[in-house]
Amino acid sequence: MIRYLLALGFICATTILIGQDTNTVEATFVTTEIDLGEIDRGESRDTIFTFTNTGTEDLVIEIASGCECTELDWTRGKIAPGEQGVINVHFDSTQKEYEEVIEVDVNFENTNPETGGPYFRILEYTYTFKE
Numbered sequence: 001m002i003r004y005l006l007a008l009g010f011i012c013a014t015t016i017l018i019g020q021d022t023n024t025v026e027a028t029f030v031t032t033e034i035d036l037g038e039i040d041r042g043e044s045r046d047t048i049f050t051f052t053n054t055g056t057e058d059l060v061i062e063i064a065s066g067c068e069c070t071e072l073d074w075t076r077g078k079i080a081p082g083e084q085g086v087i088n089v090h091f092d093s094t095q096k097e098y099e100e101v102i103e104v105d106v107n108f109e110n111t112n113p114e115t116g117g118p119y120f121r122i123l124e125y126t127y128t129f130k131e
Helices: 002-019
Strands: 027-029 033-039 044-053 061-065 070-074 084-092 102-111 118-129
Touching (some): 044 118, 061 084
Antiparallel strands (some): 027 044, 061 102
């Protein structure tokens, strides 16, 4: 009986370990918040969010989006583990009346293994109008 229970325990533990997904999905950004500093009303600024794929599977950016004042471009195609990707941001302040925090949503084609939902990151940039 003891041998049976030990064998059953070993089989269950082995099945659980084999069934676990060891893939990780992680984009590690140098920074997720950028301050563009003081700008004149009507001025444009460019900045870049850089990240490294610190997971174990390829990352693919499906889309990056922001408000109407923001034009975005990003690394296309697969970003292998250890490789870097970028989100290029062009901010046009002519469409802004006041200072605010601008969010950039980055949606990846990957699935978040922790939630089972889409993997995404939220970045932010700020600015201040010169007086």
